[in-house]
Amino acid sequence: MGDTAAEYGEFRLIDRISRSLSTNRRVVLGPGDDAAVLATRDRQVVACTDMLIEGRHFRCDWSSGDDVGHRAAAANMADIAAMGGRPTGLLTAVSVPADTDVDWLVALAEGLSSEAEVTGAAVIGGDTTRGEQLTIAVTALGDMEGCRPVRRSGAQPGDVLAYVGRLGWAAAGLTVLARGFRSPGALVGAYRRPQPPYASGPIAATMGATAMIDVSDGLLADVGHIAEESAVAIDVDGDRLDVPESMYRAGEALGVDPRQWVLSGGDDHALVATFPPDVILPADWIPCGRVAEGHGVTVDGQSPTGATGWDHFGPN
Template sequence: MRHYWTDKPPSARRVGVGETAAEYGEFRLIERISRLFAGTDRVLLGQGDDAAVLAVPDGRVVACTDMLVEGNHFRTDWSSGADVGHKAAAANLADVAAMGARATGLMVALSLTPETDVEWVVELAEGIASESDSTGAAVIGGDTTRGSQLTVAVTALGDLEGRDPVTRRGARVGDVLAYAGRLGWSSAGLAVLHRGFRSPGALVGAYRRPQPPYAAGPVAAAMGATAMIDVSDGLLSDVGHLAESSNVSIDIDASALTISDAMARAAEALGADPLQWVLAGGEDHALVATFPADVILPADWTPIGNVAEGRGVTVDGHRWQGGSGWDHFDRSGG
């Protein structure tokens, strides 16, 4: 997930003109945002107790967690509370899909400064609820606390529905590499925002609210995907995780990658290489998987490469000379 390393980012404490979290009070705020979260038939015991209870028909639970920190992962002058809510939920829901599972529940922990605007927090909750609802998952609980920095931490749970999990370790020599979703859109939108623009709207919107192909994960699992991952840090970086975990090499065919008209125009205006966004840009949360060569790829999956003996990732047979993706502790930007 992309970081920004801004020294003093515009803060949610200055958004809106309503009451602050300190003025509103913790329990009143919890009660208000809890009303936004509906249950599902999997939720046996929802919010309001020490812990929630979910039905687990498969007998196994897929679990993941992710965290967004103001100034590192989002800026409130670039994204509304609802935008941040959608992004926080999507980052976790995509991880569940990348295991070949369907999301069942989300838990959300918030660290708020006393000055945080209450309406911003309500928008955040609405965004989380909307994104989780789109997958059939329910927000089943969480926590709030006071802190020096606005932080959103989400844990997602999922159901394998009787399938084996698709891990990063199963890619085999001869497999085909394919992706579902969008690549490079969010990175292009971030580049536009960094230059002080707000258009093209499609790219900026993709940065603010990614659109992961959630349903594609379980479909890929059912169709025999051998390895899978979501693209959060960049295609080259995340495909590199597949190659390393599976002890294989993977070559990407650049001509098979899609560069949208909006990306091409933005790249021309900014003097950028759109292929760099596609190969190294993260936070679109596309899914990338390997399939046996004799498998007919599911709809919405596009072949973009092949698995061979060796180690590492190449593009058109050569090492990519540009950045490969995001390293959370590399201040150079990856």
């Protein structure tokens, strides 16, 4: 018997599988980034897919069907935004146990549709099947609108690292729920329904972003993807990361350093990008680090301690 998925780890497993896939002339960008890009006769289509499994990615006693629909749509449309594209359509497939409440499934569809409308996209189809575990798979399509996709591999020494959106809120909300509480409501709400800065992705692309990614696995983990793909070192300035008062209070009550939520917590789907040093950052983007020659990610010049983010096949 060969190595198992757990022994490989999530990202090594993805790399191994990706190397076995074929391609064709219409594939502008294949596996390995936030989304794929396909060339059509007159434009480029950007596409990505994601899956949520009950008990692994969500719990029905923590989130309504409407909440899960919002989360599923947001996770995919943030990937489109991270390429610099605009979401246009969602395809959704669900595998459901036979005793699943139909009202819950209707609420799921309403949440998907409502979140899609935030970006001007629409749910355009999908599939349903019976299964032992509630599973939701979403494929998002988007339009690059004439822009080149912003990849993870374009960061250059001297670039400025910046982010837009919320960091650590969803992770804090998840910790609150896991400890059996339901407040602070703002943090729990952020876990149930993230608010990705969708419009900021295309704006960053037009302003000259050299690399970009959405923060789904944790800031350090996702900045690490940029560093690895770009073959550079990135130092994060911890003092520039926003930690709201509600997060400080929750951290004190739960015995958690709130900076750990900000540095390693995912699911807020903020965007983080690198920009040339002479570029005026788009509105709302906060500079939070520098790109240099070398490899790896540091925080205030030091190697990070503790968890750096989520790995589906790691110990977490």
